[in-house]
Each structure stands twice: as C-alpha cells, then as structure tokens.
Amino acid sequence: MNSSSDLDFLLPELRSHVAQYFERNDYYQAVTEAFKLVRLRLEELTGNESASRVFGENTLNEQYWGKIYGCSPNNQREIDYRRAVGYLHLAIQYFRNELVHQVADERFDRNLALSYVATANLALHCIGPGLPEEWFDLFNTELKAVHGAYRARRWFYSDLASGGWMSKLSEGFQADALVPSQLQRLKEAVLADLELQHSYDRSNIEFMKLEFVAGQLSDEDIDVIITAAESNPNNDQSVGFEEFLRYCKQKYPTLASDQVENALSRRAVAE
Structure with a gap:
C-alpha cells in the first residue's frame, strides 16, 4: 500500500x-x-x-x-x-x-x-519523562469532573463497562498521550493507593483509574484488585467492580481470564 x-x-x-x-x-x-x-x-x-x-x-x-x-x-x-x-x-x-x-x-x-x-x-x-506529582492531582480532578458530569448513575456504569467514559477525557489526559513508561508508573501509583471500601464515589474513581491503565495490568495485579474489592462483603463499597471486570473481559480477554470469570460468578451468586 x-x-x-x-x-x-x-x-x-x-x-x-x-x-x-x-x-x-x-x-x-x-x-x-x-x-x-x-x-x-x-x-x-x-x-x-x-x-x-x-x-x-x-x-x-x-x-x-x-x-x-x-x-x-x-x-x-x-x-x-x-x-x-x-x-x-x-x-x-x-x-x-x-x-x-x-x-x-x-x-x-x-x-x-x-x-x-x-x-x-x-x-x-518507551522512553520519556516521568509524571510529575502535580499531574496526578490534575488527573484525579479530571476523573472526578467526568464522573460528576453523568446525570444518571446507570449511564455512568454503562460507560464504565464499555470504557466509553474515556472518550470524555480532555485531550491532555487521553491514554495515548502517555508513553508506556508513564502508564506503567501511573499503574504502580494507582495500585499503591488502591482503596475500594471507602465509599461508592471513591470506588467509581478507582475503577476509572484501573481501566485507564488496564493495558499495563498483570495477572498478579488483577488478583490484588479482586482481593481489595472482595475484602468487606458485609459492607461492600466496591461499586463498579463488576463493570470493571466486564471491561477487562471484553478488552483484554487473556488478562487473568480465570480470575475474572470466577469473580464475576461470585458476583452473580451474591446478587
């Protein structure tokens, strides 16, 4: 051609x-x-x-x-x-x-x-500068703005399951604006501060972050996420977990496929 x-x-x-x-x-x-x-x-x-x-x-x-x-x-x-x-x-x-x-x-x-x-x-x-600390703060603010712009929660969860919410990010925060080393650093930061049992809104933002870096996640990372999401069954705050799993299953079908499928099955039984 x-x-x-x-x-x-x-x-x-x-x-x-x-x-x-x-x-x-x-x-x-x-x-x-x-x-x-x-x-x-x-x-x-x-x-x-x-x-x-x-x-x-x-x-x-x-x-x-x-x-x-x-x-x-x-x-x-x-x-x-x-x-x-x-x-x-x-x-x-x-x-x-x-x-x-x-x-x-x-x-x-x-x-x-x-x-x-x-x-x-x-x-x-694969080479490039790291992400400055202020970028993380701006990114978090951007995610909160996108999340808050949804007029109905069901619309947000539909987009969370498909990844459609990412199209609403400003140009400077699109995933393709970052080099792999920056995405890798962001993934490490997200996992280090992961909190899925604080509140519904906090969990929504956390799952947005996890979807953003999903291409960098390993099978071991998925285990960490599932453990965090299922750590408080009596007062579960990990809203968005099922949508995140469905996004991973659709977008990255070979990523921890057994763990993802088992977690979805447990979710279905719990409902």
Whole structure:
C-alpha cells in the first residue's frame, strides 16, 4: 500500500519526520532518519546519544534511569521492563551501525522499511519523562469532573463497562498521550493507593483509574484488585467492580481470564 495511511500508527513526530521519504520511495533514508530521531531523543534526555553508554551493554546501567523515566523502579517487573527497553535501543544502535555500510538503494522495500521504522517508533514510545506529582492531582480532578458530569448513575456504569467514559477525557489526559513508561508508573501509583471500601464515589474513581491503565495490568495485579474489592462483603463499597471486570473481559480477554470469570460468578451468586 503506497499510501501515507500505513504511517498512521507512528508517533506524530516520527511520522512527520519520515513521511517525505516514504512519499518519494526513499526507504533507506526513511529508516536512517527514524533511527537518528531515536538517537537524538536519547541525547535530549541524557546528554548522550549512544545506547550502549546510556543503558550499558547488558542494560544494567541505572545511571540515566532518572533522566529517562523520571522515577526509580518500584519492583522487579519494572526493572525487567527497563532492561527490555535498553535492549531495544541497543538493537537500534547496532542496526544503525550496519546501515551506514550499505548502499542507499540496496535491500529496502516499503514493507521492510516500515518494519524498521516501527522498531524506532516503539523505542521512542518507551522512553520519556516521568509524571510529575502535580499531574496526578490534575488527573484525579479530571476523573472526578467526568464522573460528576453523568446525570444518571446507570449511564455512568454503562460507560464504565464499555470504557466509553474515556472518550470524555480532555485531550491532555487521553491514554495515548502517555508513553508506556508513564502508564506503567501511573499503574504502580494507582495500585499503591488502591482503596475500594471507602465509599461508592471513591470506588467509581478507582475503577476509572484501573481501566485507564488496564493495558499495563498483570495477572498478579488483577488478583490484588479482586482481593481489595472482595475484602468487606458485609459492607461492600466496591461499586463498579463488576463493570470493571466486564471491561477487562471484553478488552483484554487473556488478562487473568480465570480470575475474572470466577469473580464475576461470585458476583452473580451474591446478587
């Protein structure tokens, strides 16, 4: 497909950077420019453009983690994620080193170029600044505003089950405005402060947050959420729990599928 539409998945800055080369079928230059942008982003964040220096040959160098992610890792999973990002950037560095020894019109067709550029896109998507504390406060205010704008609770719960409420968020708070490392940090913060037995309204907001980061949740995270939601059966305040489970089942069917199904079954029996 020789159309710019096959570039739509790229981050806007990368898409605008390489589109001109795809338009004139200069696929070699499109790839080299994509890799160059990754290198420049590393330099912008760390002052060093070399992935091997920033991440280390074994990706265990933590010197620049604060500059890249804006925060320290909270657990081993987050450390593993950062190592994976490091290996991705090392791969791009080595690919780029290989490209400089090729003839410009050699080897590349559109599909292969798109594959290389997609790798650069992922590398860019995975690095970025952390979320400042004031962002969390603004995000919480945004969720409360969206929640409070529903004129009837049944409309809210319908949107909670489908995830439709997220379309009502302001542009700056859309999930695609955050890079994966920021979503991961938000997930950790949400789980750390999770409170599902305080009040109906608090639980509604908590489940909105959990749906927002659902793509980052692990099976273990789902276990934590289910335990918190079912911790007070005599005075259950976890309103929105069933809708959250249905959202996960629909949107992420492989995510803790047994736990989700069992929790839904227990919910049905309780009713």
